Amino acid sequence: MSMTQAKSARHIEPLLWSLFGAGGMAIAFLMPAVILIVGLLVPMGILPAEVLSYERLSAFFLESWFGRLCAFVIIVPALWGSIHRVYHGMHDLQIHAGTGIKVFCYGSVLVLTIATVALVL
Amino acid sequence: MTEQTIKLEILRYNPEADNEPSFGTFEIPYNEAWSLLDALEYIKDELDSSLTYRWSCRMAVCGSCGMVVNGRPQLGCETFLRDHYPNTIKVEPLANFPIEKDLIVDATGFIEKLESVKPYIIDAVDAMKANPAKKVKETPKNEIGTYNQKPAELGLFKQFSMCINCMLCYSACPQMGLNPMFTGPAALALGHRYNLDSRDHGSDERTEVIQDKNGVWSCTFVGYCSEVCPKNVDPAAAINQNKAQGAQDWALSFLMPRKGEK
The missing domain is CATH 3.10.20.30 (Beta-grasp domain)
Structure with a gap:
């Protein structure tokens, strides 16, 4: 299937869509758990407040390699997934953003991705 | 009364x-x-x-x-x-x-889009005529000169072959209104139907239309096409399966940029 495609005008929509898919997956799997813990269990006192203490979380997300990888997997695909939804949502709402807006949308996410890699990894 | x-x-x-x-x-x-x-x-x-x-x-x-x-x-x-x-x-x-x-x-544009996905079986001989550099393995025929197909092979595409070209999905699709160049649900689902057929070798010839910007990538997965379809064809699923395939091919084309070509 790849041949004729390689010959026809290339576009990076498949890449953006894959990142969008990865982001959707990450959000669908992880966010309900995050909402449950941060939004319900800790405020209601079912889990002790120390669960979310800076020392505890930074020890996992910033000190260990596995934790850093988790932070990357939670943050980066979700960024790409969300901006893809926003950009195509604008199209659905008949706001036809030009190339400038597209570059701005995906460009900012690229910057945030690089920043995440620089800060977390 | x-x-x-x-x-x-x-x-x-x-x-x-x-x-x-x-x-x-x-x-x-x-x-x-x-x-x-x-x-x-x-x-x-x-x-x-x-x-x-x-x-x-x-x-x-x-x-x-x-x-x-x-x-x-x-x-x-x-x-x-x-x-x-x-x-x-x-x-x-x-x-x-x-x-x-x-x-x-006026259904002229719809008919042109249907034709653009080559909605017919392209056998190994025709596939090699279209691209002589490509090696295509012929699907074996049975003793009376037709193809055997397993129920599982039929099951892959049967749903997508039920389309009656009623154009309800084109009327339902918001992307059709925003981009009249969009190939549209029925035509993309029909192209997918032939790509999934074990007798067919024409997927390369359909890729240009299906994977084009105005092909599956114009769809934002609203899904209303599948809801209004009187034959339960589910064109939205066909389109998303092609996006997955296209994303895979897109990635592979970097690893094997000359795969199958001279």
Whole structure:
């Protein structure tokens, strides 16, 4: 299937869509758990407040390699997934953003991705 | 006892006389066994012989009588007066198509899009004619010269082969309205149907259209096409399966940029 495609005008929509898919997956799997813990269990006192203490979380997300990888997997695909939804949502709402807006949308996410890699990894 | 009646508001347009379409109202006897198509036939026979609409089989097989009923794309033969009585039924031609007259739309663009996905089996011989550099393994034929196909192989594409070209999905799709160049749900699902067929070797020849910006990538997965489909074809699924395939090919094309070419 790849041949004729390689010959026809290339576009990076498949890449953006894959990142969008990865982001959707990450959000669908992880966010309900995050909402449950941060939004319900800790405020209601079912889990002790120390669960979310800076020392505890930074020890996992910033000190260990596995934790850093988790932070990357939670943050980066979700960024790409969300901006893809926003950009195509604008199209659905008949706001036809030009190339400038597209570059701005995906460009900012690229910057945030690089920043995440620089800060977390 | 007074006879029960039901009102129909029908979008009328005569290109030789009207500047723009406008609604005409008809009050007809209510019959709970009547479909909308029966009602249109009554109007044409008894009230206004100039009313123009397409129809043929009256049983949701031919795909001719697609129209927009109270804002929803439906087949006239599958829509019953009893489901709307006593309310007025508003009938319009399919959206996203130019109107030829009254409820008849110009399907030329749709037919061109259907043809663009090469909706027929391309066997190994034809596939190699199209691309001599490509090695295609012929699907073995049985002793009477036809192909055997396992139920599982048939099951892969059967759903996508049920399309009756009624164009309801084109009327339902918001992307069709935003981008008339979009290949559209039915044509993409039909191309997918042939790509999935074990007898077919033509997927390379369909890729250019299917994976184009105006192909599957114009879809934002609203999914209304699959909802209105009278044959449960699920074009949205066909489109998403092609996006997954396209993303895979996109990535592979970097690893193997010359795969299959000289």
